[in-house]
Amino acid sequence: MDRAREILEIKTGGLVVWTKGDMHFVYRGSKYQQNAKHSHTFLTNVHKGYLVKHNVHTTLLKYGSIGPVLINNYGEADDAFQENDQSICGQKDEEPVKGTLYEREVNRLLDTLGPRFVDWWWDTPLPVDxxxxxxxxxxFKTPYRLCPPGVRPTLADEELTYLRKLARLLPTHFxxxxxxxxxxxxxxxxxLxxxxxxxxxxxxxxxxxTNNEQMAWNLKHLTGGTVILRNKDFIILYRGKDFLPGGVAQTVIQREAQVHDEQVKEEEARLKAVDSLQMVGELSEESSLGTFREYQGFHAKFVHENTENSNTMIELEAEKYRLEKELKDxxxxxSVLNKKIERSNxxxxKLHSSWSPSEQSADREHLTEEEKIMFRRIGRKMDGxxxxxxxxxxxxxxxxxHQHWKHKEVVKVITKQNQTRQIMYAASLLEVETGGILIAVEKLTTSHAIILYRGKNYRRPAKSSFSNLLTKREALRRSIEVQRRGSMKYFVRxxxxxxxxxxxxxxxxxxxIRYRTP
Incomplete structure (x- = not known):
């Protein structure tokens, strides 16, 4: 709203006297000069006697009339506006101070960078278009960079957070x-x-x-800076710890060139001095300790040149190191999973040691096929x-x-197991432990039904508890361990x-690597 008020005063030359919501009321001033092209409209508005009312969401301006005496909506003279008319005119004649010292410095800096973007929708100063x-x-080329010794070129998390907070308060530059x-x-x-x-x-x-990702990539490639923030509204670039101003960069480049030339001259002078010496007797092998030639040989032997082959070797070595580390992990x-499986076993x-299956009786009762079919039909129709x-x-x-067999001859056991081997093992174990007769195993929609017949000579067991079987708590522990061991075996595979x-x-x-190594 402040920016809209400023634009409105610049475009119209009036003064915003009141702001309410998204409405601005603009006073035209006592020295307002009518436009000849729209004189009929202005003369009509003079007799209406209203202040100007401006809507931010529209471009229509309704000019009101301020004559020697202002008239309000009731046809009476408005003394308040009449008294303040001279003070407003006095303020219009004076030359205001345009911003603080900081704003003037920012404007002076931005003026040296390029033309301004006059349709800027946020606070001043206006950015460069x-x-x-x-x-x-x-x-144009990417500037030369040199990081000071002992300084890490990358940004730490704390430094990145500080720079983002600092950028939030800065004006927009472009x-x-x-x-x-x-x-x-x-x-x-x-x-800048x-x-x-x-x-x-x-x-x-x-x-x-517009693609802010492509903008940020191009600017980073051209300037060599660091993108510390990028979204649909802003791109913030940090110059980096290795940034050198233009004059300093040229000085560093020239100095490095001078040092290299001096080293070459020293090497040439040393070779001339060696050739001029007349060695008596057998010539010994020439030594290169502490010379520029030794330095060049070291670089040729141990420092990889910036070629495609050396870059490929570096990538292969890095990939080998990464694979070895990942393989070790x-x-x-x-090994940790195998130890956990051993503890689960x-x-x-220990749980299986407290459980011993019963022995199946040798004198088993035999049923005819008709009886099995009848008991099978009864079991399938049972609700219990x-x-x-x-x-x-x-x-x-x-x-x-056994509680079911107290009143009925057949019992139906529902199991949610999916594997046939597990279902048949459970059916045979129930037949042995209960002493009944397995009639059938039926496939239902989402489960299986095990139908057991108690037998013609059935007698209810004298003891209510079965010491050879697991208790309810021990059975739950066994189920958890079996499930845990199965999951660990899957992860081992x-x-x-x-x-x-x-x-x-x-x-x-x-x-x-062996193929590329000379």
């Missing part, structure tokens, strides 16, 4: 609306970095096909059932089956597959 800067700059051809903007940013650590760039609103995790063995849950078979399940794949990749990378 980056779209008006030249697309190409002759002789307004950008195109994605490519940003050499002029890059040159202006380099000039000589005075400021951060360059704050706003993305223009309402321009089609996988092997360590596999020990816990299951025994649910075999995650605990499996324990003493409570056997007691519940997956880990072994990963180890085999890593070993295969490591062998391939090793062969590539």
């Amino acid at each position: 980056a779209d008006l800067l030249p697309e190409f700059v002759p002789g 307004a950008l609306g195109r994605n490519t051809r940003l050499q002029g903007l890059a040159a202006a940013i380099l000039k 970095w000589e005075k400021s650590l951060i360059a704050k760039i706003a993305v223009k609103i309402g321009i089609q096909n 996988h092997e360590w995790k596999l 020990q816990a299951l063995a 059932l025994v649910l075999l849950g995650r605990r499996g078979i324990f003493d409570g399940v056997i007691e519940e089956i 997956e880990r072994q597959k990963s180890i085999l794949e890593l070993k295969r990749k490591l062998r391939y990378v090793t062969r590539q």
Whole structure:
């Protein structure tokens, strides 16, 4: 709203006297000069006697009339406006101070970078219009950078947070609306970095096909800076710890060239001095200790040149190191899983030691096929059932089956197991522990039904508890351990597959390194 008020006063030459919501009331002033082209409209508005009312969301301005005496809506003279008329006119005649010292310095700096973006929608100062800067700059190249000794070139998390907080308070330096051809903007940013650590760039609103990611990548490539923030509104670039101003960079480059020339001259003078000496007797082998030739030989032998082959070797060595480290981590995790499986096996063995299955009676009752079909039909139609849950078979399940057999000859046991081997094992175990006869195992929609017949000579057991079976709590512990061991076995298989794949990749990378090594 402050920016809208400022634009309104600049465009109209009036004075905003009141702001209410999204409405601005503008006073035209006593020295307002009517436009000849719209004189009829202004003369009509003079007789209406209203102040100007401006809506921010529209571009229509209704000019009211302020004559010698202001008239309000009731047709009476408005003394308040009449008294303040002279004071307002006095303020209009005086030359105001344009901003603080900081704002004037920022405006002076931005004036040296390029033309301003006059349609800026936020607070002043107005940023530089980056779209008006030249697309190409002759002789432009990425600046030379040199990090001070003992300084890490990358930013730590605390430094990044501090720079983002600092950038939040800074004014916007540039307004950008195109994605490519940003050499002029890059040159202006380099000039700005000589005075400021951060360059704050706003993305223009309402321009089609703007891509802030492409803008940030191009600017980073041209300037060599660091992008510390990028979103749909702003791109903030940090100049970096290795940034050198233009004059300093040229001085450093010239100094390095001078040092190199001096080293070459010293080497040439040393060789001439060696040739001029007349050695008596057998000539000894020439020594290069402490010479420039030794330095060049060291670099040729140990420092890789910036070629495609050396870069490929570096990438292969890095990949080999990464694979070896990852393989070592996988092997360590596999050993941990194996130890956990051993502990789980020990816990299951301890639980199984307290359980012993019953012996099946040799004198079993035999049923005819007609009787089996009849009991099977009865069992399928039964509503009462025994649910075999995650605990499996324990003493409570056997007691519940005997409770059903107290009133009925057939019992239906429902199990949620999916594997046929597990279902048949549970059915045979129930037949042995209960002393009944297994009639059938039926497939239902989402489960299986085990139908058991108690027998013609059935007698209810004298003791209510079965000491050879697990209790309910022990059965739950067994179920948890079995599930835990199954999950760990699955992860062991997956880990072994990963180890085999890593070993295969490591062998391939090793062969590539051996092939490229001279």
